[in-house]
Amino acid sequence: MQPLQPRQGPGRYPVDRDGTGNLPPSPAIFPDQMAPIVRLADGERELAMMRWGFPSPVSKGLQHPVTNVRNVRSPYWRSWLKPEQCCLVPVSSFNEYADTKPCKTPVWFALDEDRPLFAFAGIWRPWTGVRGPKRDELVEEEHRLYALLTTEANGIVEPVHPKAMPVLMTTPEEWRTWLEAPVEEVLFLQRPLLDKKMMEVERGKRTDTAQSRA
Numbered sequence: 292m293q294p295l296q297p298r299q300g301p302g303r304y305p306v307d308r309d310g311t312g313n314l315p316p317s318p319a320i321f322p323d324q325m326a327p328i329v330r331l332a333d334g335e336r337e338l339a340m341m342r343w344g345f346p347s348p349v350s351k352g353l354q355h356p357v358t359n360v361r362n363v364r365s366p367y368w369r370s371w372l373k374p375e376q377c378c379l380v381p382v383s384s385f386n387e388y389a390d391t392k393p394c395k396t397p398v399w400f401a402l403d404e405d406r407p408l409f410a411f412a413g414i415w416r417p418w419t420g421v422r423g424p425k426r427d428e429l430v431e432e433e434h435r436l437y438a439l440l441t442t443e444a445n446g447i448v449e450p451v452h453p454k455a456m457p458v459l460m461t462t463p464e465e466w467r468t469w470l471e472a473p474v475e476e477v478l479f480l481q482r483p484l485l486d487k488k489m490m491e492v493e494r495g496k497r498t499d500t501a502q503s504r505a
Contacts, residue, residue, distance in 0.1 A: 305336060305463060307337065308338070310339045311338050311340050318499070319386070319499075321343075322343050322355070323342060323344050325341065325342055326340070327339070327381065328341050328378040328415065328437050329410070329466075330378040330415060330470070331374065331375065331377075331470050331471070336470070340435075342436050342437070343436075343437060343438075344358045344422075346436070356422075357438060358439060359438060359440075359455070360414060360438050360439065360441065361441045361442075361455060363440075368414070371415075371416050374471055374474075376415055376416060377415075377469050377470055377477070378413045379412070379460065380411040382408070383401060384399050384400060384406050384493075384499045385400055385401075385411075386398065386400075386499070387448060388451075388452070389451045396495055397494070397495065397496060398491060399496070400490065401492045401499075402461065402488060403489075403490060403492075404490070409460060409461045410459075410461075410465075410466055411440070411457045411459065411460070412439070412457075412458040412469050412481070413437045413438060413439050413440065414438055415436060416435075416436055417436075419434070420434070422434050422436070439457050439458070440458040441455040441456060442457075442458050443455060445483035445484060447486050447489055447490060459489070460480065461484070461488065465480060
């Protein structure tokens with residue numbers, strides 16, 4: 292996954308309380324940066340800020356954050372796949388990179404040209420350590436981290452990024468199921484969105500420029 296384009300708030304997304312303040316639209320969000328997510332807290336939907344990317348498994352010896360969940364049978368993810376750790380990541384467009392030469396080309400996708408709001412399926416967890424874009428200036432502290440559920444690419448994304456695409460949820464029923472139902476009942480949602488329900492909306496820009504003008 293690549294940059295996200297959140298545009299949300301209590302007036303635009305079904306949340307009960309906003310713990311983020313008056314957030315402006317973001318031109319792009321990259322791994323290890325903060326972004327708004329929706330989770331259940333004390334029975335209410337809360338909009339909260341979290342950092343994108345789980346810590347790497349110790350056995351892998353990697354330094355970069357793990358941003359995507361594909362193998363939900365992995366022990367690394369299974370302990371977090373439960374309603375209290377599920378979250379929604381509100382977005383209106385997302386980016387994948389086409390493997391072009393000499394440089395990769397960013398390609399933006401949305402539900403349609405108007406960029407209506409939808410959500411990625413995500414999971415979150417607390418974690419204590421050093422995280423952030425300027426790690427040498429930070430101290431160890433407790434973070435709230437999230438990662439995105441992915442699935443096989445559909446016919447719109449596959450020509451650009453054949454390996455995978457994020458799980459897109461577009462209806463209140465899907466949002467409610469992901470946040471509230473047991474894991475055995477929600478993993479049917481790990482599927483690509485139908486081709487007819489999304490489209491490519493921009494190519495060649497690091498940010499979704501239509502969103503930046505909104």
